[in-house]
Amino acid sequence: MKDQVKIAVRPLVEYAFRSGDLDSGFRTGTALTEGTKAHQQVQKSYGEADQKEVYLAAEIPFGDLLFVIEGRCDGLLVMEDGSVMIDEIKSSSGDIPQVVEESYPVHWAQAKCYAYMYAREHEVKRMKVQLTYVQVITGEQQRFQQEADLAELEAFVNEIVEQYAPYAQMLRDHQMARDKSISELDFPFASYRDGQRKLAGAVYKVISEGVHLFAKAPTGIGKTISTTFPAVKAMGEGRLERIFYLTAKTITRTAAEDTFSLLQVKGLHLHVVTITAKEKICPQDQVSCRKEDCPFADGYYDRINGAVLDILANETLIGRKKIVEYAYKHRVCPFEFSLDLAYAADVVICDYNYIFDPRVSLKRIFAESKSRTALLIDEAHNLVDRAREMYSASLNKGDFLSLQREYKGLNAEVHQAAKAVNGFFIQLRKDAMDRKELVSRQAPAQLVESVEHFILAAEQELSLRQDGVQGQLLLQTYFAAQSFVRISKLYDERFVTYAEISSREVSIKLFCLDPSHLLREMGKGYCSHIYFSATLTPMSYYRDMLGAREQDYTLSLPSPFHREQLEVQIKPLSTRYHDREGTKLQVAELLRQMMEGHRGNYLFFFPSYAYMNLVYEAFTEVFANQAELRILLQRGDMTEEEREGFLAAFEADHEGTLAGFAVMGGIFSEGIDLVGDRLTGVAIIGVGLPQIGLERNIIRDYFHAGGKNGFDYAYVYPGMNKVLQAGGRLIRTETDHGRLLLIDDRYLQPHYAGLLPEEWR
């Protein structure tokens, strides 16, 4: 019996018909919801006998494989003479009249595949196929038709399958090797640590049941191995075809890569692909992805299939270095290459946004594949604010005013469209009178309409544009405008619109207050979401904000470390904003006392740079003459080298004493491991509350109105999370010891004390 390869029509034709440059694809730029609406609009015009979303399938043997091709055609139209025509609808935010019959061979290929499948099943000798292009904003349509007989269609489809077959065969061979290696794979350590077995068991269970898990897993549990190992085992049993390991930071991505590297040493054979941000992996001096500017974009689609086949046939751990190496070899853009690889990989390690952000999420993961994909979401506490960013969008008046001026006399449409948006901002400033802020629960419909017109005008200009500075501002504003319109389509009662007005600028933001609903929507269809972090405290808040459903599980594991490893002191001193100047010397003195007689390395965490600098000055005065003390200060603009230098200073065999001043929620307060004597003590000054401001106050009021404790949701929980993260730097292994100093009188209040881990109390 031949091995079956199931594949949907769309990825099949996309594979076979890829050609040309990176920017030569069909520019849709539209969100899925807009595309769906445009499709439905066309389908509404169908006659009574016509059918929509018709499932079609065909089996095609090739070599040792049996291809099972399936898909749903958009329309099956019955002609006056009784014949049948396949209708394939394509939506775009671009310029429809510019599309000609042969613009997109891949669209014809898709329609012809459906025609073949229908003709074969119904024994029809000749078929008509139609492409319908629809503009999502204006509804404008353009149609093209062709005819072919069954023999022609069959030859055409066979040719497509023949092109795809080597890739399918390679994946098939890999899958067999993969499953065998998984079945032989043992847990890579001699035994499970405390909590590890519980976490691994819970992950396995939720994947089996297709539900989600919210796991509080303290440092030392070994979260990465405890989540990846059971997921890999589930893959070996056929429950999963892909795992996404999602992180907020590069450093946690490295930890995941290390874990898969360890499993590989133990015999695991998996394709693990890491996606690195475009700006970081791009080898060009400037990120300009047009074929004229970049040789990696020029002809990308002509070479990408060969590149994918080559790297997958020869590599398993496919991180940044490997991707760049093969990208040079095949002259393909390394970033786009990594995205193409992600669709073929068993494991993808990447940022949250490739799944949850509607602007950059991987669009070619289809429903069936999703239902066999698990999401492992590391350091999940970060997702609340990250999701708010993903689902919010803003625009500035200044950009449109500049474009209005720049395109005067150059392009009347762009000039007029930018002027209309600028006009909206002018009116907003007038309406505001002297107010600096305006907050509304309504989406700015009139602005969205003007921005949509701007997008159309900008898109036409950009498709013609020559390189230059003018083009850069237009391009940036075009992307911002697209993002704004896309977010406006998601706007509901969980959003507010707010404007900030000054004499120099007016900005408007569609601000998502409660991202839980959209996280659920974007994550819909995936088999399991496993949210884990050392600091999901309080769990009810994170379940609420991350969109937990009733059937989803919660797991809270105790710290595997012993109480004696940590010496905790609380000093009840006010660190509130208005007391800071008055208590800065006392804080400096407490820090001094903490180090007195205990030589070693210390980190002092503050809620803001301003406060950190204030105490730093006081502290350096006190310690001006202490030669054996070295003091380091975090800066907001540190280069990668400077950051590394900061951490490298924390040596285990440091002669004197080292004091590092840093901010909570920053690069040194999360995701870093200073094991053993590299870190002797941590002091946390304040309870980490975010600075009082407009956005936080809007969040507070929103949740308060919904019957929750708005101040906790906006300030206390996010703040205390930073405290727990910063304090968590101290004890990293069973042999670590350390001193923790908490400076703030609120730590003695039951409400705050209740949020501290058991071992800190």
Ligand code: SF4
């Ligand atoms: S290599 Fe850089 S500039 Fe070229 S296409 Fe890729 S990201 Fe764009």
